[in-house]
Amino acid sequence: MSIKPDQDLNSQQEHLSSTSYDLRITNLARFIYSRIKNEYYAIPDSDPPAGRVGRESMDPRMREDDMRLKFLDVGAGNGLFLKFFKEKGYKVAGFELEKKNVHNMKRDPELTHENITQADITKLTGKQEYDVVMASDVIEHIKNDILAIRNLWSFVKPGGMMLITVPAHSYLYGKRDEKWGHFRRYDAEVLLERINEVINTTPSPDKSGETPPYKGGEYKKNKALLLVKEEYPVPKCERMVQGEVVFVTFWNIVGFYTYFLFEKILHKPISENIRYSNTFLSRSIRFVLDRILRLEEMIGGLPLGLTLVVGVRRK
Template structure:
């Protein structure tokens, strides 16, 4: 989710506002719902234990779902507003999250977690290799990192700039950085092939941001489209690896 843990000046501005604005729709939104399911599947498949850190937890949907599934979950975000929001969400659901405000560029953890999840985080960090090194140090030996980042540098555009993205990632670059940090790659894949055409059209031809308001509308057409896309991601995107997509998802292990 544009869950963000970064040193961007947007952390107390438009990024946080955007996250809180869409939060009420996030639980059922086709992207976030299916990304969470994919992450939980990867944790079940690759992680050797249950101690999880949701790094860049945003409004806390993933962390709460992990707790509900029995994982010993910690959460952190640079934004105090988002940390408070995530803790309140868990509290209202009858759980204790204890999310903390923390900078990914200055993590205090050493060999503490079986898995670290960072979704839509690394693109907000100026020195993303430092962030990867810090995640590596936070993991136990044999622990895994699961990250999701915006894909295809050629698509970098106005929306990326507005919400504080330093970059979009080409697959080869992400693999190189992950391995440079000491990780062994378990799997890497593109995700969300359906987003390619509208993003390319708006950002590179029309030179406008992709219009997303319909995605969070409660109108019947918007809800029907969200339901169809939810089925597409559940039955196709999460089961097969498309050749391209606007998101890259990687799982890597600390030896």
């Protein structure tokens, strides 16, 4: 039976696991890479800005030994981000919730020997061991997103970066989001509020000296598609500035207008055929869209787009 990529999220991931290029994911990876090269000086093939020296000193051997920068993809799904960053010289690892997706990635010749694990980010904490930690289109699927962000942050080493991408603009929330299992779409202010709650606070130890697990506050949509915090007791937290947001931007402006047209005006589902079809028309449209997305990459972000991208550096 043939796979229909737009049937559901798992079908899409299975289809994408068999390729090394996707119009959306590959261009998003390029966009993210271009942004972190500008913000994080210890990136392979990049020179440190004037007056700044990276701890890895730009040694080309970073690609050959354990001095390579470590990249963690949480919600690795189809493995395309892992393959992209591996090609850029990173030592990659991934967490993925779905067992079948893990299996597909492990049998990929490009990822066979990489550390890819079935895991739930809401149940994991790290030891600040990764230079770059990314969660692309992950936390909108998680009810308690603050817990997920806090756990992501725990894997970022000092000087490293956490990258989060999410569906942008709460007013766009609709049937497609429900189909893909999204609890919410994000306005920039809302996501930054959650991130700042994580990176600028830390739970205080209890009487035994142990730090209690952070449960955070859950959020739900009301009828106006706003995000309302459900209040319940959380551990006492102390102010502790642990990081800084280094960039906030939008990506995929064409996708924004397409989504708005179909979801809010036509009230029709968006077909994924153009993204996957091999017809001449589909290939031609993909070529044009690819060039537009590359232009966005060169510009470094626009004030409007379908995806919100945030980069945070740990101090």
